[in-house]
Amino acid sequence: MLKMQAVLVRVPGGPEQLYIGETLCPAPGAGELLVKVAATALNRADIMQRQGKYPPPPGASDILGLEIAGTVVQAGPGVSHWKEGDRVFGLLPGGGYAEYALLHQDLALRTPPYFSDEMAAAIPEVFLTAYQALHWLGQLQTEEKVLIHAGASGVGTAAIQLARLQKAQIWISATAHKHTICQDLGAYRCIDYQTEDFAEVIQEDTKGQGLNLIIDFLAAPYLARNIDSLGLDGRLVMLSMLGGSEVERLNLIPFFRKRLQIKASTLRNRPRLYQQQLTEEFWQNNALHFAQGLLRPVIDRVFKVVEIAEAHRYLEANKNIGKVVINTQEWL
Numbered sequence: 001m002l003k004m005q006a007v008l009v010r011v012p013g014g015p016e017q018l019y020i021g022e023t024l025c026p027a028p029g030a031g032e033l034l035v036k037v038a039a040t041a042l043n044r045a046d047i048m049q050r051q052g053k054y055p056p057p058p059g060a061s062d063i064l065g066l067e068i069a070g071t072v073v074q075a076g077p078g079v080s081h082w083k084e085g086d087r088v089f090g091l092l093p094g095g096g097y098a099e100y101a102l103l104h105q106d107l108a109l110r111t112p113p114y115f116s117d118e119m120a121a122a123i124p125e126v127f128l129t130a131y132q133a134l135h136w137l138g139q140l141q142t143e144e145k146v147l148i149h150a151g152a153s154g155v156g157t158a159a160i161q162l163a164r165l166q167k168a169q170i171w172i173s174a175t176a177h178k179h180t181i182c183q184d185l186g187a188y189r190c191i192d193y194q195t196e197d198f199a200e201v202i203q204e205d206t207k208g209q210g211l212n213l214i215i216d217f218l219a220a221p222y223l224a225r226n227i228d229s230l231g232l233d234g235r236l237v238m239l240s241m242l243g244g245s246e247v248e249r250l251n252l253i254p255f256f257r258k259r260l261q262i263k264a265s266t267l268r269n270r271p272r273l274y275q276q277q278l279t280e281e282f283w284q285n286n287a288l289h290f291a292q293g294l295l296r297p298v299i300d301r302v303f304k305v306v307e308i309a310e311a312h313r314y315l316e317a318n319k320n321i322g323k324v325v326i327n328t329q330e331w332l
């Protein structure tokens with residue numbers, strides 16, 4: 001069996017538990033591509049997996065890393081439309097922090113020539129999540145009013161751009177020093193959640209009419225105010241519980257009065273067919289937008305793979321605006 005280098009976890013815990021070590025190189029099974037990874041990108045799920053709080057789905061690699069860009073070095077049995085040397089990027093159930101990773105042919109996208117591998121690696125998780133949240137779950141319609149919490153996050157920066165393409169009027173909440181980028185991406189009003197109450201801002205700006213859609217990552221502490229901020233037939237899509245999961249009291253009257261819908265979702269544990277359909281539809285509708293510069297991955301910093309612990313600390317300290325990318329070209 002061939003060996004490769006990868007970022008491994010000594011025992012579940014902090015960033016200091018990450019180290020570069022040798023492990024077996026995976027062999028591509030039916031429909032799988034073995035990809036020489038040029039770049040991967042960080043996600044909050046990686047932090048939780050490193051801490052032992054988010055095990056990979058059954059059958060997935062236990063190496064961290066949910067997205068990659070690189071070059072196909074071997075195609076598994078039954079692979080029809082990819083060959084050695086193709087530049088690809090896409091979503092994985094795990095295994096991205098390594099010299100080589102397995103990418104299913106149905107989830108692979110062809111890296112456009114005008115994309116660096118680092119740009120390509122910054123796209124899958126946040127753009128697919130944002131597209132799914134706005135369109136599949138949130139049913140965003142043209143010129144609707146939408147609030148995107150954590151607007152400067154990876155998912156937030158993708159969601160602002162996608163909502164702008166739908167001519168939505170966009171409110172975001174984020175730390176004040178992260179507002180400029182959100183405005184540049186298309187936000188109409190940036191709310192500093194540390195000094196402003198977002199529900200009051202929405203009431204005032206919409207003259208009490210409320211919003212059509214909210215994309216939320218905070219959950220419990222924002223739930224009541226999110227409900228207050230929605231208008232008739234409003235939709236709330238929750239993607240994370242960064243603020244907490246338990247709500248003590250909740251009045252259901254507004255749900256009936258305003259005919260509200262609440263959805264919660266995770267992308268990682270969706271069946272591959274769902275992820276494939278999402279990937280295909282997203283790319284069909286948006287490849288041209290990337291080519292035209294109407295969409296772009298917002299990359300905060302690129303770390304070398306040997307700096308992986310520092311990269312995790314950076315993300316955990318909420319320092320990033322957009323994506324933190326890892327260049328995996330040089331190992332020890």
Ligand SMILES: NC(=O)c1ccc[n+]([C@@H]2O[C@H](COP(=O)([O-])OP(=O)(O)OC[C@H]3O[C@@H](n4cnc5c(N)ncnc54)[C@H](OP(=O)(O)O)[C@@H]3O)[C@@H](O)[C@H]2O)c1
Pocket residue numbers: 042043044045125126129150151152153154155156173174175178217218238239240241242243265266267268315318319320322323
């Ligand atoms: N459900 C899904 O399918 C799915 C898919 C991808 C990601 N996610 C989740 O979506 C969230 C955003 O992901 P991402 O990769 O875009 O994150 P990210 O780039 O790391 O950004 C997260 C940002 O959230 C803000 N934030 C506000 N309150 C926070 C709190 N209590 N703790 C930590 N951060 C807080 C911070 O920005 P400010 O400085 O502006 O507060 C922080 O920088 C994560 O929780 C992730 O796990 C879910």
